[in-house]
Amino acid sequence: MPGSTTFTPLAYRAFALILVGSLLSNFGNAVQSVGAAWQMTATGQPADVVALVQTAVNLPIMLLALPAGAWADMFDKRTVMLLAQTAMFAVSLLLVTLTFAGITPPLAIVGLTALLAAGVAVFNPALAASIGGIVPRAELAAAVALNILAFNFARTAGPALGGAIVSLGGAGAAFVANALSYLMAIAVLWRWRPAAEPAKERRRLLPVIAEGFRFALASPQIRTILLRALTFTLTGAAAWALMPLVAADLLGEGSAVYGLLLGALGAGAVIGALTSTWFRARFSAEAIIRTAGIVYGLGCLGVALQPGLVPMLFLLVVAGAGWVQALSGFSVAGQLWAPREVVGRIVALVSSLTFGGIALGSWLWGHFAEVYGVAAALAASGGGMIVLPLIGLLLPMPGHEAPRPGTP
DSSP, X not given: OTTOOTTGGGGSHHHHHXXXXXXXXXXHHHHHHHHHHHHHHHTTOOHHHHHHHHHHHHHHHHHHHHHHHHHHHHSOHHHHHHHHHHHHHHHHHHHHHHHHTTOOOHHHHHHHHHHHHHHHHHHHHHHHHHHHHHSOGGGHHHHHHHHHHHHHHHHHHHHHHHHHHHHHHHHHHHHHHHHXXXXXXXXXXXXXXXXXXXXXXXOXXXXXXXXXXXXXXXXXXXXXXXXXXXXXXXXXXXXXHHHHHIIIIISOOOHHHHHHHHHHHHHHHHHHHHHHHHXXXXXXXXXXXXXXXXXXXXXXXXXXXXXXXXXXXXXXXXXXXXXXXXXXXXXXXXXXXXXXXXXXXXHHHHHHHHHHHHHHXXXXXXXXXXXXXXXXXXXXXXXXXXXXXXXXXXXXXXXXXXXXXXXX
């Protein structure tokens, strides 16, 4: 990609608009997650219940990714994104109403968080599938990396701001901020006027999904990407799921420190996204994924040793950089190895297994922490991440070379 940098795709106005819309939406999601997780922690819920917030955030993305990817290939992508954001805005208003009415049992918080995640599940494949039609193929990897950078900037600033909002106004204030972010995202996406897409043949949903499955199963490259994404996130989910308990139990601190810890992970993720294009130009996909897993694992092991707040923040920055290098690699590989006509479904499959791994891993690590403790769960997860790259000896990641459109 001669002359391509992470920020080159911003020259395309349509891409800039959808990126801003995505940034606003993800910013709100990050603030809402902080409010939900801290509400659970503040009411004294056990570790496995607190970890359910991360399961609620990620499980719907796994379950709905396939139909959402099919809808992105079947219908106008802008319409799909606007409908998803509108539904998320309505759910967030319900959450605000219940919170200020004092009706916030754990089941309600987890359920409404899951409904918001369902909106994310519908929104993300349509956004990802739009990128390839907005920027030239030579800029696709940089555009995907920039989209991930925006996501992780929201993850950096969102938790820190969310912790401050919760400290000042409680979880309800965080839910209000989330609703406002969706409203702003709708306003931005409304301004985007993409070129009219060719008329598409009306097809039933299940055959469209099945077609995506058949392509994924027939492509050894896609199969490898999917398996590597699932194992990576399943093994490494502990840090994301248990961070409220790291703040409360390991450090004895409150919501502001919880926001700082998540912010450190997110700051590292921003560094990872900013440098992903540079690393892709110099190292193989397999080398990047292996190193990223080891770096992330070492960071988790360091946090498990409870070295204090400042060393923990440094370790989480390093871990976050490793985490997003890998997730960026899975996302870019899925887009580059998918033909244009099925890209929405392949992106959805990668997303489904990535977030499914986080959802299932959060639930499993939450139960592990309830029995053996938070530090032990982080140590076991970190050790697993250090060993996990051995899978690359049997199933190495496909190369950066993208196939020509229309070929597997």
